[in-house]
Amino acid sequence: MSDLPHIFASRPSRGRFLERATFWVFRLATYLVLACGLFVFGDIVVKGSGTVFQREFPFVNTTFLTHSPESLYVFEYKGQKHEMGDTEFRAFREKEEADAKVAGQPAPKIKTESYVYSAGGIWPCIVGTVLLVVGSMTIALFLGVSSAIYLSEYARDGRFVRFIRLAILNLAGVPSIVFGLFGLAMFVLALKWNVSLIAGWFTLAFMVLPVVITASEEALKSVPKGFRDGSLALGATKWQTIRSNVLPYALPGILTSSILGIARVAGETAPIMFTAAYVVRDKLPWEVDKLGDFFFQGVMALPYHIYVVSSKIPQNEYTERVQYGTAFVFLLIVGLIAATSIVLRNKLRGSYKW
Amino acid sequence: MVTVTPSPSLTSTAAPMETPAAPTKFSVTVPPASAAKSGVATTLINIENFDFYYGAKQALFDINLKLDDKRVTAFIGPSGCGKSTLLRCLNRMNDLIDGTSIKRGSISIRDVDIYGRDVDAIELRKRVGMVFQKSNPFPKSIYENITYGLRIQGVKTKSRLDEVVEKSLRGAALWDEVKDRLHESGLGLSGGQQQRLCIARTIAVEPEVILMDEPCSALDPIATSKVEELIHELKKQFTIIIVTHSMQQAARCSDKTAFFYMGKLIEYDDTRNIFMNPANPQTEAYVSGRFG
Numbered sequence: 001m002s003d004l005p006h007i008f009a010s011r012p013s014r015g016r017f018l019e020r021a022t023f024w025v026f027r028l029a030t031y032l033v034l035a036c037g038l039f040v041f042g043d044i045v046v047k048g049s050g051t052v053f054q055r056e057f058p059f060v061n062t063t064f065l066t067h068s069p070e071s072l073y074v075f076e077y078k079g080q081k082h083e084m085g086d087t088e089f090r091a092f093r094e095k096e097e098a099d100a101k102v103a104g105q106p107a108p109k110i111k112t113e114s115y116v117y118s119a120g121g122i123w124p125c126i127v128g129t130v131l132l133v134v135g136s137m138t139i140a141l142f143l144g145v146s147s148a149i150y151l152s153e154y155a156r157d158g159r160f161v162r163f164i165r166l167a168i169l170n171l172a173g174v175p176s177i178v179f180g181l182f183g184l185a186m187f188v189l190a191l192k193w194n195v196s197l198i199a200g201w202f203t204l205a206f207m208v209l210p211v212v213i214t215a216s217e218e219a220l221k222s223v224p225k226g227f228r229d230g231s232l233a234l235g236a237t238k239w240q241t242i243r244s245n246v247l248p249y250a251l252p253g254i255l256t257s258s259i260l261g262i263a264r265v266a267g268e269t270a271p272i273m274f275t276a277a278y279v280v281r282d283k284l285p286w287e288v289d290k291l292g293d294f295f296f297q298g299v300m301a302l303p304y305h306i307y308v309v310s311s312k313i314p315q316n317e318y319t320e321r322v323q324y325g326t327a328f329v330f331l332l333i334v335g336l337i338a339a340t341s342i343v344l345r346n347k348l349r350g351s352y353k354w
Numbered sequence: 355m356v357t358v359t360p361s362p363s364l365t366s367t368a369a370p371m372e373t374p375a376a377p378t379k380f381s382v383t384v385p386p387a388s389a390a391k392s393g394v395a396t397t398l399i400n401i402e403n404f405d406f407y408y409g410a411k412q413a414l415f416d417i418n419l420k421l422d423d424k425r426v427t428a429f430i431g432p433s434g435c436g437k438s439t440l441l442r443c444l445n446r447m448n449d450l451i452d453g454t455s456i457k458r459g460s461i462s463i464r465d466v467d468i469y470g471r472d473v474d475a476i477e478l479r480k481r482v483g484m485v486f487q488k489s490n491p492f493p494k495s496i497y498e499n500i501t502y503g504l505r506i507q508g509v510k511t512k513s514r515l516d517e518v519v520e521k522s523l524r525g526a527a528l529w530d531e532v533k534d535r536l537h538e539s540g541l542g543l544s545g546g547q548q549q550r551l552c553i554a555r556t557i558a559v560e561p562e563v564i565l566m567d568e569p570c571s572a573l574d575p576i577a578t579s580k581v582e583e584l585i586h587e588l589k590k591q592f593t594i595i596i597v598t599h600s601m602q603q604a605a606r607c608s609d610k611t612a613f614f615y616m617g618k619l620i621e622y623d624d625t626r627n628i629f630m631n632p633a634n635p636q637t638e639a640y641v642s643g644r645f646g
Contacts, residue, residue: 234479
C-alpha cells in the first residue's frame with residue numbers, strides 16, 4: 001500500500017488482468033477476420049487482375065470480358081511457342097495450310113495441346129448472372145414486400161400468423177442445395193419449365209425470400225404509427241395509407257436488406273446448377289427466335305462457371321487464369337450491383353427523414 | 355398532473371375568451387362561455403348506453419352523452435379514465451386496434467348510428483377528423499401535407515388544391531408563417547406550427563367534427579395559446595371535441611365539459627358549472643386538484 005505513489009494509482013488485480021485479456025481476445029478475433037477477408041480479396045484481386053487487365057492499350061482484356069469461353073491451343077510451330085483460342089487457331093491453321101498449298105508442300109502438321117474453357121472470355125456468364133440477379137430480385141421483392149405488408153399491416157396477430165413467421169424463419173435455415181433440388185422438382189420437372197432462366201429466377205427468389213420478408217417487416221414496423229393514424233383519420237383507406245404514407249418511408253430499409261439478397265443470389269451455385277445454369281452455351285440470351293423463349297432458356301452464370309473451371313476440368317496453369325479472372329469479375333459485378341442499390345437507398349433516405 | 359388551486363381563486367370575471375391570458379399556473383379562469391354564444395345549441399352526436407371493451411377489459415361503462423353542434427366540448431379526467439378511448443370511438447379509430455369491441459349502446463352522428471352495418475368507417479373519418487397528441491405531419495412538404503386528404507379522394511386540379519391549401523392554412527392561422535415555404539418539409543416547422551399544420555390538414559377535407567386528443571400536451575405555453583385561439587375560431591365552422599389534461603385549457607376554450615373517471619362519465623355540464631359549481635364531489639375534488 002505504502003509503496004504506491006497516490007491513492008488512485010493502478011493496483012494489479014484479477015479483474016484488471018481479465019479486462020486486458022478479454023480486450024485482446026476480442027481485438028485479435030476482429031483482426032483475424034479482417035486478415036482472412038483481406039487475404040481472400042487480395043489473392044483474387046492480384047491474380048485475377050492479371051487476366052482482366054493487360055499492359056498494352058486498352059489496358060482491359062476485352063476478349064475476356066466480351067467473348068465466349070473457348071478451348072485454348074498451345075503448340076510449337078516453326079520453333080515458336082503459340083497460345084491461341086479456338087477461333088484464332090483455326091484461322092491460323094487454315095492460313096498455314098493454304099500457304100503450304102501455294103508453295104506445293106504437304107500440309108503442315110501442328111501438334112497441339114488443348115485446354116477446355118481456358119481461352120476466350122466470360123461474357124455469357126456475366127450476362128447470365130446479371131439476368132439471374134435482376135429477375136430473381138424482382139420476384140423476391142414483389143413477393144417478399146407483399147407478404148411483409150400483409151403480415152405487418154393487415155394480418156391480425158394470432159396462431160396462424162405466428163405459424164407463418166416460424167415457417168419463414170425455418171426457410172431461412174434451409175441449405176441452398178435443397179432449394180436447388182426443390183427448384184428441380186417443382187419448376188424444372190413438375191411445371192416443365194426445363195433448365196431455364198425462369199426456373200432459376202423462382203428458385204433463387206424463394207431462397208432469399210425469408211431475408212426479404214423479415215427485413216421488409218422490420219422496415220415497415222419502423223415507420224411511426226402516427227403516419228398511419230394521421231392518414232387514416234383523413235379518410236384514407238388502408239391501402240392508400242400504406243401506398244402513399246408507409247411504403248415510401250420503408251423503402252430504404254427494404255433496399256438495405258435486398259442488397260444482402262443480391263450478393264447471395266449472385267453468388268449461389270447450388271440453386272442454379274439444376275435449374276438454370278448451362279456449362280456452356282453458344283447463343284447469348286437475346287438470340288432467341290421469339291420473345292417467349294427468352295424465359296425458357298438456360299444461361300451461363302459466373303458462380304457456376306467458376307465451379308466448372310475449378311473442379312470439372314483438368315487443372316493447370318491455364319485454367320487458373322480463368323478461375324481467378326472470373327472470380328475477380330464476379331466480385332466486381334456484385335460490388336457494382338450492391339453499390340447501385342446503396343446509392344438508390346441513400347437517395348431515398350435523404351428525401352424522407354423524420 | 356396539473357395542479358389547480360381550490361375554488362377561492364376561481365373567478366367569473368375572466369379574461370375575454372378571444373385573448374386567453376398568459377396561462378397563469380395556479381388559477382383557472384372560466385369565460386362566460388355559453389352566455390357568449392348566441393342561439394341554442396343542437397345535438398350533433400348522441401352517445402347512448404355505450405360500453406366499450408379492450409379484449410376482456412371494460413374501458414367505458416354505460417356512457418350517455420349528447421354533444422352540441424358547433425360548440426367545443428372538453429373531456430377531462432385522470433389518465434386511463436377512458437376519455438381518449440371515447441374520443442377515438444367517435445371516428446372509429448379504435449376499429450384498428452385488435453380485440454376491441456362494443457358490447458352495448460350506440461353512437462349516432464346526425465341520427466345515423468356510426469357503428470351501423472352499412473356505415474363505412476372511411477366515409478365517417480372524412481367527416482370526423484382527428485388531431486393527435488403527438489403532432490404527426492407526414493415527412494412531405496407542407497403543401498403535400500395539406501392536400502393529402504384531397505388527393506386520396508381523387509382531387510387533382512391544381513387550382514383547387516392551391517385554393518384549399520391557402521384556405522386551410524389561413525384557417526389554421528399558419529398561412530403568414532409558411533406561405534413562402536409551402537414546398538419545404540412539414541417537419542422543418544416548430545412543434546406548435548407542426549400541430550397547427552395537422553389541424554390545417556384536418557380542416558382541408560372539411561369535416562364536420564374535429565376530434566383533438568390532447569393537442570397541446572407537447573407544446574410550450576405560447577404555442578398552446580395559439581392553438582387555443584385557433585379553437586375559438588374553428589368552432590364557428592366545426593364541432594370540436596377536445597381531450598385535455600390541462601384544466602385551464604378546458605376552462606379557457608370549451609363550452610361544455612365532461613368529467614370521466616374510471617371509465618364512467620361522472621359529470622357533464624356547461625364548463626362554467628363544472629369548474630365553478632360542480633354537482634358531484636368527485637368532480638369538485640378533481641377540478642380543485644385534490645386528486646388525479
